[in-house]
Amino acid sequence: MFAPDRLRLAGRYADLLATEGVVRGLIGPREGARLWERHLLNCAVLGELVPDGAEVCDVGSGAGLPGLVLAIVRPDVHVTLVEPLLRRTTFLQEVVDELDLTxxxxxxxxxxxxxxxxxxxxxxxxxxxxxxxxxxxxMPLVAPTGAMVAMKGASAADEVAAVEKELAQLGCAPPEVLTxxxxxxxxxxxxxxxxxxxxxxxRLARAQPPSKKSTSRRPRG
Structure with a gap:
């Protein structure tokens, strides 16, 4: 799963999660003993679904799961970590810099x-x-030939059944639940x-410039 030259990076990332990640409230204090199985390996296997040389976006990246793990296990891809909270993005950037994840x-x-x-x-x-x-x-971030892949638990099939309306409105194909x-x-x-x-x-819809009417927005309260 982790190539020999990437295993060292994964180990250092695990160390940072177990120390700074806990101190900053990004990982629970009881997670240290099961970081590899519950977090790193759990995310690393997602690499099976990543195309060669892909542009990957990790939404709500938090402590970097799965985004940073994918960047470690798959150095051929480019990963963008999107996270709104400053304390989390500060940690993410520190990890990126320390591990030299270009x-x-x-x-x-x-x-x-x-x-x-x-x-x-x-x-x-x-x-x-x-x-x-x-x-x-x-989905608005997914390229026409791309995909959204959301890590879920045992309730995945129930979640899919509950969003038929949203899927139709967005123009999505029927989802796949994968293991x-x-x-x-x-x-x-x-x-x-x-x-x-x-x-x-x-592709056609994104190529059309928005009208003036569609670009006007009401201010948020």
């Missing part, structure tokens, strides 16, 4: 702030929000993968 960008913002400006081959998330909200945050890491990790990872139903229509 293919990682840290952005302090909500995912919605990137809508219309950036698109990615893969948009990931882990324990961020229910699927309905994730779709509205993530990755079987035979590699003791507890395989469950993920929901969502792609566009008609990629060509997504």
């Amino acid at each position: 293919g990682v960008e840290v952005i302090r913002a909500r995912a919605e702030a990137l809508h219309g400006d950036r698109e990615f081959d893969l948009v990931t998330s882990r324990a961020v929000a229910p699927l309905g909200r994730l779709l509205s945050w993530s 990755v890491g079987a035979g590699v990790a003791d507890s395989p990872t469950t993920a929901i993968r969502v792609v566009w139903a008609e990629p060509a229509r997504v």
